[in-house]
Amino acid sequence: MIAAGHPMTADAGVRVLREGGNAVDAAVAAMLTSWVTEPLLTGPGAGGYMLVAGAGEEPVLLDFFVAAPGYGAPAQQRAELVPVEVDFAGDARQVFHVGAAACGAFGNPAGVDAAIQRWGSIELSDLAAPAAALARDGVLLNAHQAEVVFLLEPILRSTPAAAELFAPGGRLLLESDVFRCPQLGDTIERLGRDGARPFYDGDLAAAIADCVAEGGGSLTSDDLRLYEAVVREPVTVGYRGRAVLTNPPPSAGGILVAYALRCLNARPSPPSLQSLVAVMEEAQSARTPEFLDGLGVPGFAGDFLANRLGSTTHISVIDADGRACAVTCTNGEGSGIIVPGTGIHLNNIMGEEDLSPLGFHHAPPGRRMPSMMSPTIVTRDGSVEIALGSSGSNRIRSALLQTIVGVLDHHLDAAAAVIASRVHFEEGVIYTEPGVPVDLLRCDPHAIHAFRAPNMFFGGVQAVCRDPVTGSLTGAGDPRRGGVAVAA
Numbered sequence: 001m002i003a004a005g006h007p008m009t010a011d012a013g014v015r016v017l018r019e020g021g022n023a024v025d026a027a028v029a030a031m032l033t034s035w036v037t038e039p040l041l042t043g044p045g046a047g048g049y050m051l052v053a054g055a056g057e058e059p060v061l062l063d064f065f066v067a068a069p070g071y072g073a074p075a076q077q078r079a080e081l082v083p084v085e086v087d088f089a090g091d092a093r094q095v096f097h098v099g100a101a102a103c104g105a106f107g108n109p110a111g112v113d114a115a116i117q118r119w120g121s122i123e124l125s126d127l128a129a130p131a132a133a134l135a136r137d138g139v140l141l142n143a144h145q146a147e148v149v150f151l152l153e154p155i156l157r158s159t160p161a162a163a164e165l166f167a168p169g170g171r172l173l174l175e176s177d178v179f180r181c182p183q184l185g186d187t188i189e190r191l192g193r194d195g196a197r198p199f200y201d202g203d204l205a206a207a208i209a210d211c212v213a214e215g216g217g218s219l220t221s222d223d224l225r226l227y228e229a230v231v232r233e234p235v236t237v238g239y240r241g242r243a244v245l246t247n248p249p250p251s252a253g254g255i256l257v258a259y260a261l262r263c264l265n266a267r268p269s270p271p272s273l274q275s276l277v278a279v280m281e282e283a284q285s286a287r288t289p290e291f292l293d294g295l296g297v298p299g300f301a302g303d304f305l306a307n308r309l310g311s312t313t314h315i316s317v318i319d320a321d322g323r324a325c326a327v328t329c330t331n332g333e334g335s336g337i338i339v340p341g342t343g344i345h346l347n348n349i350m351g352e353e354d355l356s357p358l359g360f361h362h363a364p365p366g367r368r369m370p371s372m373m374s375p376t377i378v379t380r381d382g383s384v385e386i387a388l389g390s391s392g393s394n395r396i397r398s399a400l401l402q403t404i405v406g407v408l409d410h411h412l413d414a415a416a417a418v419i420a421s422r423v424h425f426e427e428g429v430i431y432t433e434p435g436v437p438v439d440l441l442r443c444d445p446h447a448i449h450a451f452r453a454p455n456m457f458f459g460g461v462q463a464v465c466r467d468p469v470t471g472s473l474t475g476a477g478d479p480r481r482g483g484v485a486v487a488a
Helices: 007-018 023-037 108-119 124-137 143-151 160-166 182-194 197-201 203-214 221-225 253-265 273-285 289-294 300-306 393-408 414-419
Strands: 002-004 047-054 057-064 082-087 093-098 230-232 235-239 242-246 313-318 324-330 376-380 383-391 423-426 429-432 447-450 460-466 473-477 484-486
Touching: 002 007, 002 023, 002 460, 002 473, 007 023, 007 124, 007 313, 007 484, 023 047, 023 108, 023 124, 023 182, 023 313, 023 324, 047 108, 047 242, 047 376, 047 383, 057 108, 108 124, 108 182, 108 197, 108 324, 124 182, 182 197, 197 203, 197 221, 203 221, 235 253, 242 253, 253 273, 253 393, 273 393, 273 423, 313 460, 324 376, 324 383, 376 393, 383 393, 393 414, 393 423, 393 460, 414 460, 414 473, 460 484
Parallel strands: 429 447
Antiparallel strands: 002 313, 002 484, 047 057, 047 324, 057 230, 082 093, 235 242, 242 376, 313 324, 313 383, 376 383, 383 460, 423 429, 460 473, 473 484
16 A cells, blocks of 8 residues: 555556555655656655665665755855745745755655665666656646645746746646646656766766856755765654654654654553643754754764653555555755756755754755654554654654554544644644644643644645554545555
């Protein structure tokens, strides 16, 4: 079974499973398809993480997230970040920063290549061909992707190249309009044929570096040449008799999810709404400057957790052998910089305020940015029980926490756990969806911001669950972001 953020993304993975491919083959096929079906959420200019476990596999986290640029680039020549404001249907607003100065060293091509080399059973060229054809033929925007286009309109009109793709003739793409990018198809086909190397040390790398330099950004040929996907050991924390595997440092999100789960594990099951909010507040308060500086120190995860209890788009897959693959990728909101002749929309990760709480361009060149993305796998006695992950910036950790609690504490199936109303705590405010019993929080000293309807603000969880007794699978794609689950 596979859960993903778009029906065609999920269908691409299911086809591979039905043809005998494993969970990683299916996830890669879905990833490549998502570059076309979810073009503002991910793509070759984005980055991410992949977690693989189960079926006797040694659990491995493959880190191909965006790295800070700047090798050989004089800082004083960097252009200014361009601020744009995104309005989440009138319920909340968030400022993002775009332009060439927002582009970091991307990792998706490196991650795809490394994943297939390590776990793949199908040739990358065969996995890439359907996605390449889809980019050339075009795909109808569904309601959710059209909403993303609408929300990000200021970014999409910020450069002529972005406007040509997403507002051709001056009219913004709407639901049922066709998104088509033959150049992106050529780029996907090139990745399938030649692997990742041209993106980092070849003609594509040179074109990317030249494009960013022309706009005054810091991403250089040296940044790309030195980039590589990195294999890491997942963080593991016990919860309700299970082992929860998630994203380790230098990413920030996984360790905060682990910390929150460990806090809850010391309290009765199921946790109250007040307990959930309290551990969210504790996890946020732990994200100090010292925490961020420590993420790059070997052994930091163990020390952090030990000292505190004596804490986009996603694809989840479980295959017939019980192997799970959870992969989360993001382009941020996109920088508006599209590399001529390639269809590559570069990320704006260096302009993401959530990832730069100490100030923009604080990280030295080559350092992975401290993402909240946290592909997660829950096992019981070595067998996979849940594979999940989420999009949603800082809301990722609260979305994952509540989904895990829903399955393990409230004994919900995947769909019920994903659909359940959510709460999120950030910067002294408790955000709630309809259905959350707000009256229980009235005695809380923090402000309450009640949304009028379920909203993509609260993330987009894609989850697949395996019954530990029967082995049967259930899955759910988050309706907040147009997700679906499909059985092979």
